[in-house]
Amino acid sequence: MPKTMNNNTERPQLKVRNVHFNFTNVRKHWMQNSALGTHFVNSMHIVFPEGEKFFIRSVRHFAKNIKDEKLKKDINLFCGQEGIHSREHERFWEIMENQGLKPDRFAKFMYETAFGKYGLEKTVIKTLNKVKPRLGEKLCLSVTTAAEHFTALFAHGAFSEKNLTAKDTDENMKELMQWHAAEEIEHKAVCFDALKEIDDSYALRIGGMLLTTPLLFGYIGIGQLYFWLTDNDAKVKDLPKEMVQFIENTVFGSMGTELSKHYFEYYKKDFHPNDIEDYYLIEKFFENKSYA
Numbered sequence: 001m002p003k004t005m006n007n008n009t010e011r012p013q014l015k016v017r018n019v020h021f022n023f024t025n026v027r028k029h030w031m032q033n034s035a036l037g038t039h040f041v042n043s044m045h046i047v048f049p050e051g052e053k054f055f056i057r058s059v060r061h062f063a064k065n066i067k068d069e070k071l072k073k074d075i076n077l078f079c080g081q082e083g084i085h086s087r088e089h090e091r092f093w094e095i096m097e098n099q100g101l102k103p104d105r106f107a108k109f110m111y112e113t114a115f116g117k118y119g120l121e122k123t124v125i126k127t128l129n130k131v132k133p134r135l136g137e138k139l140c141l142s143v144t145t146a147a148e149h150f151t152a153l154f155a156h157g158a159f160s161e162k163n164l165t166a167k168d169t170d171e172n173m174k175e176l177m178q179w180h181a182a183e184e185i186e187h188k189a190v191c192f193d194a195l196k197e198i199d200d201s202y203a204l205r206i207g208g209m210l211l212t213t214p215l216l217f218g219y220i221g222i223g224q225l226y227f228w229l230t231d232n233d234a235k236v237k238d239l240p241k242e243m244v245q246f247i248e249n250t251v252f253g254s255m256g257t258e259l260s261k262h263y264f265e266y267y268k269k270d271f272h273p274n275d276i277e278d279y280y281l282i283e284k285f286f287e288n289k290s291y292a
């Protein structure tokens, strides 16, 4: 895999890795013994799988219209990777349930409001398709492409994220998040290239990003708050210390820095995910992995 890949065309070879993580001994506040920090990622355990199923639906809808054979194959591999991400995060729900965190309630809330019968996805498709045939499905693909920009930026920061790499953070959870991060970087250009081939409209791409930004942070934030309120062991007296740690390590740490550094690049007319050099990060991560 080349270290630099900024010619706007090449994507690395994707691989579906059928991994199984062991969550048996993960303690309740597995990230730096902080309820607030742990529940930020616990919220992602719900938001990611629900979102990833939507990504798969959105890109599969257009797969048959893609003419580039390599991209067609990559869409299949992308769906395979997202399917396993979704499964592994969902497997952790059982542990959260045993910890009294009731993940099903938040998952139901997210599903009903975003993807259910009267949820955003169906409403947007129905409304926009009246304006122009398949405009709704195109916007869903654009939302997926925007969300993939976010996951790639989160991923970029995940290898040096202080909360995630701390000594008192559970090793299996760190491995889960970094494996997911590596594959997010690996497939970061697939949906972008698919959207480009289906409809190259700048307004469509930016429309997707404007919708995705508040939705993604909204759901992650609601989930973090929900789990903190549901957690009988989360203490108000620990909140100031945990907030400072969360702001220092995550908001102003590597994740927040990558986000603020590269978020607006998406708004450039000639932006391509490969403009951000990070394929070297996954090359390094997979170096000693048996499942690489």
Ligand SMILES: [Fe+2]
Binding pocket: 052, 081, 082, 085, 086, 180, 184
């Ligand atoms: Fe994923």
Ligand SMILES: [Fe+2]
Binding pocket: 082, 148, 151, 183, 184, 187
């Ligand atoms: Fe992804």
